[in-house]
Amino acid sequence: MDTAFIELDRVEKVFDVRKKTGFLKRERRQVRAVDSISFTVPRGEMVGYIGPNGAGKSTTIKMLTGILTPSGGRLRVAGIDPSRERSRLAHRIGVVFGQRTTLWWDLPLIDSYRLMHRMYRIPDGRYRENLGRLVELLELGELLDVPVRQLSLGQRMRGDIAAALLHDPEVVYLDEPTIGLDVVSKAKVREFLRELNTENGTTVLLTTHDLQDIEQLCSRVMVIDHGRMMYDGPLAGLHEAGESERILVVDLERELPPIEAPPPARVVKVEGPRQWLAFPASASAAPLVARIAAEYPLVDLSVREPDIEAVIAKMLHSMGDTPKPPPERATTA
Numbered sequence: 001m002d003t004a005f006i007e008l009d010r011v012e013k014v015f016d017v018r019k020k021t022g023f024l025k026r027e028r029r030q031v032r033a034v035d036s037i038s039f040t041v042p043r044g045e046m047v048g049y050i051g052p053n054g055a056g057k058s059t060t061i062k063m064l065t066g067i068l069t070p071s072g073g074r075l076r077v078a079g080i081d082p083s084r085e086r087s088r089l090a091h092r093i094g095v096v097f098g099q100r101t102t103l104w105w106d107l108p109l110i111d112s113y114r115l116m117h118r119m120y121r122i123p124d125g126r127y128r129e130n131l132g133r134l135v136e137l138l139e140l141g142e143l144l145d146v147p148v149r150q151l152s153l154g155q156r157m158r159g160d161i162a163a164a165l166l167h168d169p170e171v172v173y174l175d176e177p178t179i180g181l182d183v184v185s186k187a188k189v190r191e192f193l194r195e196l197n198t199e200n201g202t203t204v205l206l207t208t209h210d211l212q213d214i215e216q217l218c219s220r221v222m223v224i225d226h227g228r229m230m231y232d233g234p235l236a237g238l239h240e241a242g243e244s245e246r247i248l249v250v251d252l253e254r255e256l257p258p259i260e261a262p263p264p265a266r267v268v269k270v271e272g273p274r275q276w277l278a279f280p281a282s283a284s285a286a287p288l289v290a291r292i293a294a295e296y297p298l299v300d301l302s303v304r305e306p307d308i309e310a311v312i313a314k315m316l317h318s319m320g321d322t323p324k325p326p327p328e329r330a331t332t333a
């Protein structure tokens, strides 16, 4: 296994904030956005980086790109100190901010790519090859001559992802890459990211509020809260820590008494022929589905994921706000 590609050792970021408290009075306050965070990501890993609003995720990503300088600790990406050698690092990283585009709003999509070709000094052959591949994989062919402001959110996101990858970055930071997308666009973006990771070995750090992004893409998830690392391990462990549940919604042919499900699964609601069963989110739905399909007149079913904020809140509550990484990964020093 490769050595750590992203390395944070007790990294801190403290902001000085001045707040007006009276006509002439200003109060100075310090916000500890990132509070002694340590973790490593080996080359080729795809990791989820999640936490409630204001937890410090964007601040971490900004430090990883070199936009912000840490107030303390040591940070390296590909052996480079991002804030000292930001432009050298820029050639090796890609960034997608879901809520903000890096494309030129009034220009056709292809013109943004041409500008990036020059900005990153991508050799002509490599640019053509990468552009061709990205246009094909992200289905951008018909959109290249359309001004960015006329693209739908899903199209714009795919355009942004291509822009972040034109120069073959070794690591990509994705901040909410599926936010606001419909189900089909989400599936396309996820499929593309999976391929990018498995085929190119690109290292991916993914920030999201969508638990399915994590479930479908990341074998590892890190949770931060108030700037501190609270969990670092598999998603199943996060569900276990918070004892979170998923809901199986079952449509039967007719109204029936509550389904006799094997514990801990249980019926939590019945409305006519529709029944709702809660079961541990860390478990697979397959055995429960198989049993119901075998024993009941089943018409349809679907699984509802718990909300990411709810999972985190339950986990933090169960931990009593004490950081508790699972044994296989030590995170806080």
Ligand SMILES: Nc1ncnc2c1ncn2[C@@H]1O[C@H](COP(=O)(O)OP(=O)(O)OP(=O)(O)O)[C@@H](O)[C@H]1O
Pocket (backbone or CB within 6 Å): 015, 016, 017, 031, 032, 033, 051, 052, 053, 054, 055, 056, 057, 058, 059, 060
């Ligand atoms: N430039 C800044 N000046 C002062 N405080 C800041 C600055 N940037 C972020 N903060 C504060 O640092 C904390 C962490 O913010 P950050 O944007 O990193 O959180 P986040 O986890 O990305 O949140 P969200 O999910 O809402 O984007 C917040 O309290 C925020 O108000």
